[in-house]
Amino acid sequence: MKTTASAPAAARTLAKRAYQRLRRDIVHGQWPPGGKLKLEALVQHYEIGMSPLREALARLVGDQLVKTEDQRGFWVSPLSLEELDDISRVRNLIETEALRLSIERGDEAWEARVRETYDALNEVEGEVLGRGEAAPQELLDAWEDRNRQFHYALVSACDSPWLIKLQELLYHQAERYRRVSLSASRGKRFVQDEHQAIFEATLERNALRACRLTHDHLMRTYDEVRKTVAALDAGQKDAS
Structure with a gap:
């Protein structure tokens, strides 16, 4: 009972x-x-x-x-270019600040989490991004999950529950838009190399370089997503 x-x-x-x-x-x-x-x-x-x-x-x-x-x-909630712009701007501010603090405060356990999640991401990333045809949904889901875990591990030592909560919230918001454009952007960037550069700079404790690389990585994603969302929006308006 x-x-x-x-x-x-x-x-x-x-x-x-x-x-x-x-x-x-x-x-x-x-x-x-x-x-x-x-x-x-x-x-x-x-x-x-x-x-x-x-x-x-x-x-x-x-x-x-x-x-x-x-x-x-x-x-x-609907998707809009205005919201995408705002999410991308705020996410970049939050994630780079949380990364800077994590590099400053992170211990050996944090380094191990970053290394583990990077290795897991790297396992599937080449296969997903290198395919000319659409990857199976389960493979896309695995990549997305490992990508989220890697980005979370990078900032997990920032010692700020609010930064962590905001990073998670903004990640999921950005993911909605990114999934719309994933098939259009796949194969046109060296995303795997971008992640590797962020990983290496982070473990070298080079906060300035790691934050700059993260900023550029997020902005490249934002630029591609925005182009796709804008094209879809224009197509819907023409159809109506």
């Missing part, structure tokens, strides 16, 4: 799981930008109750991945 203490814990676990699954599906584009999230359909799709679903949606509103209006329901 469940105790009174275990019931709230189980509810929190369900809500957390629903939040993680919904966030992943929104970021991956399964629920399209601007689309309405119908609660009854979500309950059936994720096989969860209404209470954990609403809690998950409330967290996603806080992450700016979902929008809501009083008594009118929930929508996936």
